[in-house]
Amino acid sequence: MEKHSMLYEGKAKKLFETEDPSILLIEYKDSLTAFNAQKKSTLSGKGSLNNKISAYLLEFIGSRGIPTHFVKIVDETHQLVKKVGIIPLEVVVRNITTGSLCKRLGVKEGVELKKPLLEFYLKDDALEDPIVTEDHVSAFEWASPAEVEILKRISLEVNKLLKERFLQVGIVLVDLKLEFGRTPDNTVILADEISPDTCRLWDISSGEKLDKDRFRKDLGNVLESYREVWERISKGEKR
Amino acid sequence: MEKHSMLYEGKAKKLFETEDPSILLIEYKDSLTAFNAQKKSTLSGKGSLNNKISAYLLEFIGSRGIPTHFVKIVDETHQLVKKVGIIPLEVVVRNITTGSLCKRLGVKEGVELKKPLLEFYLKDDALEDPIVTEDHVSAFEWASPAEVEILKRISLEVNKLLKERFLQVGIVLVDLKLEFGRTPDNTVILADEISPDTCRLWDISSGEKLDKDRFRKDLGNVLESYREVWERISKGEKR
Numbered sequence: 001m002e003k004h005s006m007l008y009e010g011k012a013k014k015l016f017e018t019e020d021p022s023i024l025l026i027e028y029k030d031s032l033t034a035f036n037a038q039k040k041s042t043l044s045g046k047g048s049l050n051n052k053i054s055a056y057l058l059e060f061i062g063s064r065g066i067p068t069h070f071v072k073i074v075d076e077t078h079q080l081v082k083k084v085g086i087i088p089l090e091v092v093v094r095n096i097t098t099g100s101l102c103k104r105l106g107v108k109e110g111v112e113l114k115k116p117l118l119e120f121y122l123k124d125d126a127l128e129d130p131i132v133t134e135d136h137v138s139a140f141e142w143a144s145p146a147e148v149e150i151l152k153r154i155s156l157e158v159n160k161l162l163k164e165r166f167l168q169v170g171i172v173l174v175d176l177k178l179e180f181g182r183t184p185d186n187t188v189i190l191a192d193e194i195s196p197d198t199c200r201l202w203d204i205s206s207g208e209k210l211d212k213d214r215f216r217k218d219l220g221n222v223l224e225s226y227r228e229v230w231e232r233i234s235k236g237e238k239r
Numbered sequence: 240m241e242k243h244s245m246l247y248e249g250k251a252k253k254l255f256e257t258e259d260p261s262i263l264l265i266e267y268k269d270s271l272t273a274f275n276a277q278k279k280s281t282l283s284g285k286g287s288l289n290n291k292i293s294a295y296l297l298e299f300i301g302s303r304g305i306p307t308h309f310v311k312i313v314d315e316t317h318q319l320v321k322k323v324g325i326i327p328l329e330v331v332v333r334n335i336t337t338g339s340l341c342k343r344l345g346v347k348e349g350v351e352l353k354k355p356l357l358e359f360y361l362k363d364d365a366l367e368d369p370i371v372t373e374d375h376v377s378a379f380e381w382a383s384p385a386e387v388e389i390l391k392r393i394s395l396e397v398n399k400l401l402k403e404r405f406l407q408v409g410i411v412l413v414d415l416k417l418e419f420g421r422t423p424d425n426t427v428i429l430a431d432e433i434s435p436d437t438c439r440l441w442d443i444s445s446g447e448k449l450d451k452d453r454f455r456k457d458l459g460n461v462l463e464s465y466r467e468v469w470e471r472i473s474k475g476e477k478r
Binding site: 130 | 334353354357365366369372378435
């Protein structure tokens, strides 16, 4: 599939039109950013790993009945996806307390939650993606109340599926960030990527971080950790 | 009633024990603070006005069946209240968009909301009172799910009653902040004050602010505006 004009360049991906107006081509970049892009770096091979991990996970949850934007992988750094109108929200599902949650609310790190905690954030870089409530989402019409119910249901289901899948390869899914879009007929489907850039993943034995926190916290071995995640899920072997 | 030892000194009030262990004495201070106490001032007569306004409004909503901590006014700057265990949340009800809501979420100022918007904030000065969702409140056990339902129901009812009451004297209730406590038998009742320090009040004709925003925004005539609110509600006259 031929690349046409670039629609959008984000922090970690570029989006291109294709000859099919309903299909876009995503290029996964090697750039890494954190703290609302105040910290930036490039890591050769990261784009390829996230392209493969995300394709694998989107295909996996798609096979379990979750509607996603994923169509197919094209090459090392490219995949085709359905074109959607993005819903301007990030949905975060947390299984264990860590990160911004602990900093913002002063709660203890590393505590397993009795049930998954779901949060909405408004996608707005200038406002630094503020947390919002369901009532804000409805009041300011970022999504309809019916859509909010779908976002919640799909997010909790994806969290459940991925938690189980990662556990099979000795990885704890600590939290994950999801984004959604509307198809031309207004069906809400999962969009964006699912990768170590958007999930927190801890080795079940050592507790070692296998995700973007290695970059955020300067822990080193960022690429090696992403590769470890890819090798474990693609080979399905438990270490 | 004799003042015993001081239990607590807050930004705008002091709390004393009395000879009755179930009753506390509140002293309303003349101090004004804003922006998490980064801006401070003293205004002679403010304490007296807030003591009278709060007593009046708590008595008014009490007469409409809302359980509150208010017992009786004692003198110019003191009132007696029931001793409660404070629930560590602030409940904000907004009828019109303004203030932190607009700044944080980038929404337009001065827009009338289709229905009142309810928000919870964690009472924690060190964390600058972060906004929280109902799910946070349950997950971290700041209040039980049943208590959350009571907080929501009472807050919306108080907003409705006060909106109507203020409208009778030509004042628009823009938003208000409420706090709650638990009695020894774990009944949830309204606590804290209701005053121009905790409500946004706009003159219906001129749009002039009659509340703490005059202090926050250095608009002048702070005391005069508080006195105006007291005179209108106590005399019941519409100007």
